[in-house]
Amino acid sequence: MPDADVVATRSEGVRAKTALAWGLVDEIAPPSKFADTVQRRAQAAAQRSHRSPGGPGITLDRLERSSKRMKSPTRTSPPA
16 A cells, blocks of 8 residues: 555545555445445444444534635644
8 A cells, every 4th residue: 555645645536446456445336336335334334233223322513514625734844
């Protein structure tokens, strides 16, 4: 797998098959099968869980979508 600098600086991003080969993702699926793949993987994860069904959950705060992009932090000193 390449180091983080290679992944983070690729202007074209990382294609699905490359991400799979590099171990960045566990599985890839075409858009037409994405929902089914997510459902299958979620059910498999639930089967492996030791939590009791219907047990207490957690409450998450609502997220609000923003059109603003976060700015990348700027370095003020050289890395250590």
